[in-house]
Amino acid sequence: MSETAISLTIRRTLTAAGYHVERVNSGKVKARGGWYQGATAGTPDTIVVSPASAYGWLETKTDEGELNPAQRKWHADAARRGVNVAVVRSAREALGAVKQWQGTSIRIEGRRG
Numbered sequence: 001m002s003e004t005a006i007s008l009t010i011r012r013t014l015t016a017a018g019y020h021v022e023r024v025n026s027g028k029v030k031a032r033g034g035w036y037q038g039a040t041a042g043t044p045d046t047i048v049v050s051p052a053s054a055y056g057w058l059e060t061k062t063d064e065g066e067l068n069p070a071q072r073k074w075h076a077d078a079a080r081r082g083v084n085v086a087v088v089r090s091a092r093e094a095l096g097a098v099k100q101w102q103g104t105s106i107r108i109e110g111r112r113g
Contacts, residue, residue, distance in 0.1 A: 006090065007045055007060040013091035019098065020049040042070030044085060048094075054101040056084025058094055065089075 007023070014021045023046055025038035044057035057078065059071060067075065067087065078085045086097035 001062070003060055003062050003065060006062065010058065010060060010088065010091045010094040011046060014048055014094060014098065017095065018051055022047050040074070042068070042072075042074030044071070044074070048098055050098060050102055054084070054098070054103075056086065056097065056101045058097065059085070059087045061087055061089055063089055 011021045011023060024043055026043040027038055027041045029036045029038065044059040046058040046060065047055065048058060049055045059067065059075070061067075075085050075087075084097075084101045086093075088094040088097055
């Protein structure tokens with residue numbers, strides 16, 4: 001499964017569980033008329049906010065995917081400041097990360113992932 005497909009599944013699963021989920025574009029992208037500068041290079045793919053106000057950043061990777069140097073730096077800076085950040089490879093891992101941030105259990109009836 002591609003990183004894009006994994007990310008979409010994660011966002012749909014977390015949204016169905018009641019979380020506010022936003023996809024974040026980072027780095028420079030060539031756009032009509034020039035360049036578009038998204039979030040700082042290395043910024044994780046997704047930000048999640050829970051009903052209990054826990055929040056964190058998720059970096060989606062395939063089973064073989066690894067963080068690039070800008071991502072490693074971003075994660076280290078975030079961890080040093082106490083910001084929740086996790087590398088996830090499935091909707092199940094994403095739910096586990098959010099559960100850990102909240103300190104409560106998450107149940108989704110009838111969902112797998």
